Each structure stands twice: as C-alpha cells, then as structure tokens.
Amino acid sequence: MSGGQRGIVAAGHPLTCAAAAGILRAGGNAFDAALAAGFAASLTEPMLTSLGGGGFLLAHPADGEGILIDFFSDAPGRGRPDLEPHLLPMTVSFSGTEQVFNIGFGSVAVPGTLAGLLHCHSRFARLPLADIVAPAVRLAREGVTLNAQQAYALGLLVPIHALTERGRALYSPEGRTPCEGERLVNPELADYLEALPRDRGRGLYGGALAQQVGHEMDAGQGLLTAEDLAAYRVIERAPLRFEYRDRCISTNPPPSFGGTLVALALRMLGGLGEAPPRGSVEHALRLAAVMEELEAVRDRAVADPALEAALADSLGRLCASGGTTHVSVCDAEGNAASMTLSNGEGSGYVVPGTGIMLNNMLGEDDLNPEGIHARVPGERVASMMAPTIVEHDGAIDLVLGSGGSKRIRTALVQVIGSVVDYGLPIVDAVAAPRLHWDGERLQIEPGVAPEIVAALERRWPVNLWEERSLYFGGVHAIAVREAAAAGDSRRGGAVSIVAD
Secondary structure (H helix, E strand, C coil): CCCCEEEEEEECCHHHHHHHHHHHHCCCCHHHHHHHHHHHHHHHCCCCCCCECEEEEEEECCCCCCEEEEECCECCCCCCCCCCCCCEEEEEECCCCEEEEEECHHHCCECCHHHHHHHHHHHHCCCCHHHHHHHHHHHHHHCEECCHHHHHHHHHCHHHHCCCHHHHHHHCCCCCCCCCCCEECCHHHHHHHHHHHHHCCHHHHHCHHHHHHHHHHHHCCCCCCHHHHHHCCCEEECCEEEEECCEEEEECCCCCCHHHHHHHHHHHHHHCCCCCCCCCHHHHHHHHHHHHHHHHHHHHHHHCHHHHHHHHHHHHHHCCCCCEEEEEEEECCCCEEEEEEECCCCCCCEECCCCEEECCHHHCCCCCCCCHHHCCCCCECCCCCCCEEEEECCEEEEEEEEECHHHHHHHHHHHHHHHHHHCCCHHHHHHCCCEEECCCCEEECCCCCHHHHHHHHCCCCEEECCCCCHHHCEEEEEECCCCEEECCHHHCCEEEEEEC
C-alpha cells in the first residue's frame, strides 16, 4: 500500500464502504473495518446478505499466517427426523436466463453470520463492538435509499419478502415493492444491534428467542430447531493454498467446493502452458473449455465424496499445503480481510423482534444436489463462496472475492487470470466482459468481439446477453501493489481509499 494511505475497501455498496472506511479512520484495523461492513451490508444489500445467513472470512494478519473463519450454515433438524420440510419453488428471471430456487420455512439452514462476525470480533478486532455496529445502527434507523441495483434485486425477489407478514412489513411497508429512490428502514434491527454488545448473540443461539424461532419453525414445517441454534459453532480452518504461475493463492478449503473449484480451474489453465494473447480466439476457447471441464469435475465430486477428497489432497500437494456479496479490506499495517457473505435469496422468514431474515441455503440446488434429507443435522453445508488472497514474492498482491452462486468460480478465475497472465489493472480486470458455462450453454456478456463469439458458437451452444448483469457475479477486489481497488458495477460495487 502506498504511503499516506490508511486503508482500502472494496464492497458492494457505497454505504458499505463508508462504514468500513469510517472504522479505519477511527483507528480500527482491516478486520474491524470488514466487520463493520458486514453488519452494514445487511442494511445496504438486504437481498444479498443478512445476519441470518452464512459466510467466510479469510484473514491475513500482518504478523501471522492466514486463517479461514468458516461461519457458513449447518444442516438443521435436531429433534425433527420425520418432518417433511415446507418448500416453495421460485423462479428468478434474469434478463438473459432463469434460475430456480426454493424458499419458505423448510429452506432455512442454521444461520452462522451473526455468530461468525462476533467470533471474528473476539479473534481479530481492536475496537469495541459498539463502535463496529454503530454505522449499521444508524443505517437501520435512518434508512437506506434504494439505488438501481437494490431496487432491481428487490423486484426479482418479491415472492420472498411477500411470504410472511413480517417480511411484508419490512420490505413492502406500503403494500408494494419500493422503487429506486425510496427508503428502507429497519428499526427492529437497529434495536437488536444496539443491544448486541451486551447480548453477544446469546438470545438467538440459546435463549428465549431461539425457543420462539424453534416453535415458529415447527408450525411452518421448517427443520430448524432451538437445539440446532444452541449447537452451532464457528470453525477455524487452514486455507487451501496452491501455486498459479508465480503467485501463491489462498482460498476457501473443503468441505466447501468454491475454493477447490477455483484452484482446479487455475491449475487447468496453468497446465495448458503459456497464456495465449488476451482477447484472442484461442484465449476464449481455452477459457470456455476449462469452464466446461470444471462443471464436469464438480458433478463428479458432488456424486462421489471420495473423489472430492482426492481432488483436495492433490491440490494440497501443489503448494505443500444466489444472493451473495463480498468485502475486501487492507490496512496500512499489512492486515488483509477477504469476507464473502450470503443469505441465499432469503427464506421469507424474519426472526421476531430482530428484523433479521433467515437464509434459504437448503433451497439452493447447487448446495444440496442430493436433496435436503441427504444431510445429517449439524453437518456443515458446502458453499461456492471463495474469499481469496493472492501473494507475490511473499507480499499480498490481490484481495478479492465474489457473489454469484455458480458464477463465483468463473468470475474469480477470469479476474485473477486477467491480472496475473496479462497484467491488467484491477479496474479493467473486473470490468472486462465474462463468460460462464452453465452446464448446457455458454453465457456471454456483451463486449466480446463478434469473431470470438462466432468461434465459440462453432463448439458450444451460446447465449449472448444484451446487457451486463449481476448474474455474472460481483467481484470486489483490491490490488495492493497498485494501491487501487474495484467495486463490481454489476452489483453496485464501490471503493473507499482512506488517506491519512
């Protein structure tokens, strides 16, 4: 980081960035700032994240080894072995394709985000929790004016926030979906966060509130119980580390799939030799072929857990070792935080008295390919999220991650490849048009040269989009050596550079 900078933040909304930047100015470190951004994002990006969801923080302290804090969701169902969960299918229509999710009480997995943020505060933070939640409290009370991306996402997910009376009161208080320029407030969440430094989440994870959630879940045919909440634990893991070209990359390890698939894709690209000229037909064909193979590998790994373990072991030997949003933070002391958060699309169920909508992780087919009942209660649900840090010559080079469900891995691979293979500035790497193989056809953003599209069409079915879309992920990234950052405009991203 260049002299005169106290820190850099890249996140999914200007107010998310502002919350983190304010903490850096107040003397907080990168982890304080990331946590403030995480709390604030539940107000600024409510259709992408919530304290009732799950996530991961890849922490790289200046004076120690990197560590992955896993606070993703657990499979629920302790004490409810015979209940058939209540699920409602919902189709989300993007401008260029559709994706089906399930919502409702039965889609809720054990929430981990609140527990995870509190764990990270105890583990890494410098400032009091009251200071860290203060920006989110202010946003909850004063409200957040919807921008175009928020209004679009809210419109996509109407069946979710209209499912229950509490959801309607929170997200359509006047009986309709709010439009761009209108303000959303969440006074119950403001009250809850103000009490959080005293409560430290004990009510939700073991008190009367947990009992009430359990009773309401039972009545609504949900699997989540008070026992599930009381048993939830944050897990610390060694990051998955591997080499790509002359970089060492750390990312999310198994049991989640996301980091492993990013590592496999980059290993495939590296194994094909020197990168072809950027923007060439050969470059696009190689990238699409790797995406197609990656999807086949993912299917085999999901079907055969032993194969997934073997893949993870082979990756370890390489280097001796949706609704989603992301926050990247670096500070002047050399600390770096890469945090990805998700609420799925949201279940529609709001925890009474808190303003917190719980997740629909059990309704994500990509996370539960063999069905809900294939999971044992207490088992950590796998995730496609992959908070990532790239090092060069022993120093942090990139801090990045993405939202976007199945598109997370392809978005990250394309951004990392653009920087490492072609030396693109981080702003250009994030803005470049993306490809994604969805298992049936190649999705292509606008901006790809016609001769390249024609070459791809000769080999694969192609869907050429007319506009850029949040479908292709949202990579919020910091390039430390450039002293620069990029917030992905596909998801309303923003950047704050905090000067001394």
